[in-house]
Amino acid sequence: MSRHVCVTAADGHTGYAIMELLLTNENFRNAVDSVTGLSLQPHGETCKELSKLGAKIVAHEPGRLRKMVDSLKATGADTLCLIPPAREDKLDLTLELIDAAEKANVPNVCFISSAGCDLAERNKQPRLREFIDLETRVLSSKGKPSTSTGHSPVVIRAGFYAENLLLYSQQAQEEGVLPIPLGSNHKFAPIALGDVAQVAAHVLCGKGKHGFSDQHRGQLIVLTGPMLATGDELASAASKALGQELRFEDISESEAKRVLRSQSASDNSEQQYLLEYYSLVREGKANYISTTAFHDITKSHPQEPDDFFKVYAQEFRMKRLPKKRKTGGKT
Structure with missing residues (x-):
């Protein structure tokens, strides 16, 4: 056939x-x-x-x-x-x-x-x-x-592609934060x-x-992914994988628009799609996991957040300033 x-x-x-x-x-x-x-x-x-x-x-x-x-x-x-x-x-x-x-x-x-x-x-x-x-x-x-x-x-x-989190790699590297308008209580499963x-x-x-x-x-x-997580729990998974602290910062939708426009090369409609998905999370409509079909079809387990952040560790790990060299009295 x-x-x-x-x-x-x-x-x-x-x-x-x-x-x-x-x-x-x-x-x-x-x-x-x-x-x-x-x-x-x-x-x-x-x-x-x-x-x-x-x-x-x-x-x-x-x-x-x-x-x-x-x-x-x-x-x-x-x-x-x-x-x-x-x-x-x-x-x-x-x-x-x-x-x-x-x-x-x-x-x-x-x-x-x-x-x-x-x-x-x-x-x-x-x-x-x-x-x-x-x-x-x-x-x-x-x-x-x-x-x-x-x-x-x-x-x-x-579901929400975990790779969308790469849009915030600049803040992760420079400030150690993931600035996403998810609210503080509801969860989703990238x-x-x-x-x-x-x-x-x-x-x-x-x-x-x-x-x-x-x-x-x-x-x-x-x-969906296999783990329901709030923004804080997602940052905790990232911190564990990266070996350094990464914090979640709940930002306003207007700030989220500014961040996406400045850091994403995607079409405006796709940026709007992301903002709409975040609003679903804030409304509690993403509080579910659906992995049964993945298991049945692939006979394997979907990627855990820890593993995702390990794969993209280079993109999320903070850039540290080089330490100053110690100098003695002699020149």
């Missing part, structure tokens, strides 16, 4: 992580016949790296639905990993990709959504709530007799990007008589 995978938003962190795993991990590499990346920046460094690993890169040209359909057909893609691109027009671009998949009759679709989108309120967390609209559109394909798309769907709701990529790769490679493996097909998979 052949498996030709196309991953959208190949130039983004999630797309790259999934494609790299499919191309370099022996088990996944042997399970797929080809890996194609659909990218808004096909000539960027990320796509060049993926090309070297064996991926085919195809330009994603918004507004050119017919060309996108032809491109999907040309790749022979029978499986689509649909990742909304990190852009202001994310909703429109993703809806267009779903239309293209339907017209190209791509039967297996794995949609990367966001944990917490079902708890977000449209007037307070619109960027998070968009994912519900996109999930609905992806799943509605199953009821259309004109296409085979949606015949074998999977939705993965990925998940490593690599763990999300692992689950997605297992789904994309899984095969059954209806397309995806029967273990995954039709599943709504919610992924």
Whole structure:
């Protein structure tokens, strides 16, 4: 049974992580016949790296639905990993990709959504709530007799990526603090990007008589990290891993906006998404862990916060001033 995978938003962190795993991990590499990346920046460094690993890169040209359909057909893609691109027009671009998949009759679709989108309120967390609209559109394909798309769907709701904490590495290094607007009482469970990529790769490679493996097909998979933590507890885990004190500082949303704008190269809409997720934490809507699916699918345990901070110790460890040399009386 052949498996030709196309991953959208190949130039983004999630797309790259999934494609790299499919191309370099022996088990996944042997399970797929080809890996194609659909990218808004096909000539960027990320796509060049993926090309070297064996991926085919195809330009994603918004507004050119017919060309996108032809491109999907040309790749022979029978499986689509649909990742909304990190852009202001994310909703429109993703809806267009779903239309293209339907017209190209791509039967297996794995949609990367966001944990917490079902708890977000449209007037307070619109960027998070968009994912519900996109999930609905992806799943509605199953009821259309004109296409085979949606015949074998999977939705993965990925939680807050632990790698987002790297946005605060400057404060960690210079001041020994993590300044995040989480409030003081409620908790959340950040998940490593690599763990999300692992689950997605297992789904994309899984095969059954209806397309995806029967273990995954039709599943709504919610992924979080394995440890619920307040800001203080997260800083404690970091301190333990780094071997030096790192403190949590609860900052206002306005200060958080300033920090993100000055230190993040991401799109404004993605900065808004982060702020909305923090607001979910402050409302107590992120006080849960969901790791059962990860265990069942990967047969392993997701990365603990201690281990995450060990991996990125160089980015979080404080820069100490060099000690002054002692001088004697003689010159």
